[in-house]
Amino acid sequence: EVQLVETGGGLVQPGKSLKLTCATSGFTFSNAWMDWVRQSPEKQLEWVAQIKDKSNNYATYYAESVKGRFTISRDDSKSSVYLQMNSLKEEDTAIYYCTSILWDYWGQGVMVTVSS
Amino acid sequence: DIQMTQSPASLSASLEEIVTITCKASQGIDDYLSWYQQKPGKSPQLLIYDATSLADGVPSRFSGSRSGTQYSLKISRPQVDDSGIYYCLQSYSTPPTFGAGTKLELK
Numbered sequence: 585e586v587q588l589v590e591t592g593g594g595l596v597q598p599g600k601s602l603k604l605t606c607a608t609s610g611f612t613f614s615n616a617w618m619d620w621v622r623q624s625p626e627k628q629l630e631w632v633a634q635i636k637d638k639s640n641n642y643a644t645y646y647a648e649s650v651k652g653r654f655t656i657s658r659d660d661s662k663s664s665v666y667l668q669m670n671s672l673k674e675e676d677t678a679i680y681y682c683t684s685i686l687w688d689y690w691g692q693g694v695m696v697t698v699s700s
Numbered sequence: 701d702i703q704m705t706q707s708p709a710s711l712s713a714s715l716e717e718i719v720t721i722t723c724k725a726s727q728g729i730d731d732y733l734s735w736y737q738q739k740p741g742k743s744p745q746l747l748i749y750d751a752t753s754l755a756d757g758v759p760s761r762f763s764g765s766r767s768g769t770q771y772s773l774k775i776s777r778p779q780v781d782d783s784g785i786y787y788c789l790q791s792y793s794t795p796p797t798f799g800a801g802t803k804l805e806l807k
Binding site for chain 2: 619627628629630631634645647648681683685686688690691692693
């Protein structure tokens, strides 16, 4: 059974940092291209970042709205993907989903609230 | 970035109707178009991929089509369980972009 479990969300003040972790199982993680997608309180879905696999040199891509502030990374030995979020803004408040859009695997999501 | 203009924003339909939701791409996307259904508190569930292919386990009352750069999701004789929010997603180019969503209520 495929599982993606996100952790690390919570309430954080503007300007602070937070790191999300997505632990996966049930598929060949090392071959997967992994994404983070977020959903605003208004229910709008937004792709955030992608990291490809080793054969694609672990290439990373980011939405313009997070470029320079967020960093996606992965550890194939732990079948995990991460999202380091720095300089958080109130507009980053959302549910963050770990997903492989290409393979259609989704986690249950984790809430991140940025507020003073 | 490719813009996906989804309509309508909300829809109330009876169980006897045919429901149609559309997404118009701002440029050609070569059928790299998926449709998702989302229920409250759940992650999006894939219904259609590559514009017209039904995902595993999805009922045959769901179908996808294309006309030019406009893509459509059709639900024939919807069931009460089909209530939720529907999104399109283009994965032709980075960044992948979603439509704004269509909230479907069955009456």
